[in-house]
Amino acid sequence: MIKAQKFTVGNAIKHLIVLTFVVLWTLPTAGLLVSSVRDADQLIVSGWWTALVPTERNEAHRTQSADAQVEENGMFRIDGQLFREGSGRSVVAWGTGPRTLEEYEPGGTWERDDGSRITIESDGSYTWLSDEPFEHTRGIRLFYIAAIPPRFTLANYERVLEAEGIGRAFINSVTVTLPATFIPILIAAFAAYALSWMTFWGRTFFLAAIVGLLVVPLQMALIPVLSTYNWLGQTWISSLGWEPRSYLGIWLAHTGFGLPLAVYLLRNYMVGLPKEIMESARMDGATHFKIFISIVLPLSIPALASFAIFQFLWVWNDLLVAIVFLGQGEGRTVLTAQLRELLGSRGDNWEILTAGAFITMIVPLVVFISMQRYFVRGMLAGSVKGG
Structure with missing residues (x-):
């Protein structure tokens, strides 16, 4: 109860x-x-x-020319419409100039100096009456305040995905992020088990080196890593027919930058697993590999999921490493880089920027919300267990 x-x-x-x-x-x-x-x-x-209430906007409309007039009961009239059909707009107020927009209410009549009369209704229809035939070749301008009803559309997303390159950049980000998340987890899981349950020379030194690497900023390590990578690219990577600035390069870069934290978290978690289970498995003749696959990995799912979320969010939102190790251009630009280009070229088009930004963040949101319970459990366990 x-x-x-x-x-x-x-x-x-x-x-x-x-x-x-x-x-x-x-x-x-x-x-x-x-x-x-x-x-x-x-x-x-x-x-x-x-967004859920009508917005008001100052607008102007030019009436039709004298060619559109019709004669009715000795009067000459010109009929027209301020809004396109189906727009849902309405007239709040109108006037004879841009500074007198609230001079008349809908249904009011403007008595012109030439004796003609103009009436505008709330639905945007207007009537221009005159006792004499109209002779103007160009209509006059009508100024009004229009109430625009709320309107929602997916056209912003269609334009961003197709015309602005966000669709291709999304695929590039997925191509970079998934391997760059899986590879360090795979390597770190083996390394964490070895540092936790295997005895070998230099284990304490390797653990201390890993902890020391956690405090090295990425920006500080970027230049020497890039220099080494360029040297390798000019020597044996190019000789194998691979392009240095490719997906392989950025996978390796993210793996190297993510391994210290991955090994540290997984080692702290695995070292706190019940020792009796490991001893019982060894007494039954299980090898280290068998123990790792059958016992340690299933028990370490919270820690693995915790780091997977960490690494996924880091790689997905990365801009610096992607530009340095992958570059830009067709088929290479990731979402963050493409969004930065949109900010420079489409800075005034808020509908494009907001749609592109939401596409960029929707995947991390889904990943984090769906796996947050593993994230909390794994982070807490990895932070307090140790030995």
Whole structure:
């Protein structure tokens, strides 16, 4: 039977603080999603929080020429429409100039100096009446405030994926991220088991070196690693027919940068596994490889998933390593690099930037939300267990 939690002021404050942080974390994501599906015209003039209410915009429309007039009961009239059919817009107010937009309400009539009369209705239809035939070759301009109803569309995503190169960059990011996540996990799992349950010369030294590598910034290691990589590329990598700046290069780079943390986390987790299980397996004649495959790996799923999320998010959001080791160009540009190009070339097109940004972050969101329980368990276990 589940006992109901007693209400206290402390619990209420705690829940309120947690709720506040959840809202603050979720609000920017929700705003980005709403902005990415809004109509481009509305996105320019109003914020995402007004997406469900009509927005107002100052506009102008030129009437038809005298060729469109018709005679009716001795009167001459020109009929027209300010809005295209099906737009859902309506007139809030209108006037005779850009500075007198609220001079008339819908249904009001403007008495012109030449004796003609113009009436604009709320649906955007207007009528221009005159006792004398119209002779103008060019219509006059009508100024009004239009109420634009909320409009949502997926056209922003279609344009970004097809015309702006985000679709190809998405595939490139997937091609980079999946192997760059799997390879270091595979290597680190074997290394962590060896450092935890195998006795060999220099084990303490290797463990200390791994811990020391954790404090080395990537930016500091980038230049010597790149120099070595370029030297290898000019010698034997090119002789094998491989291109130095390729997917293989960036996989190796991310593997090297991610291995210290991976080995450290997995080793701290594996060393805390029950010693009795390992001894029983050895008494039954199991080899280290058998113990690793049959016992240690299944028990280490939380730690493996924890680092997988860490590495996946790091590689997916990476820009520096991708530019240095993979470069840019058709078939190479990853999502972060493509989004940076859009920011430079399409900085005024908010509908494109928001759609591209949401595509960039949707995969990490799905991965993290679906595996967050493993992430918390693995990180806590890897941080407190050791020996």
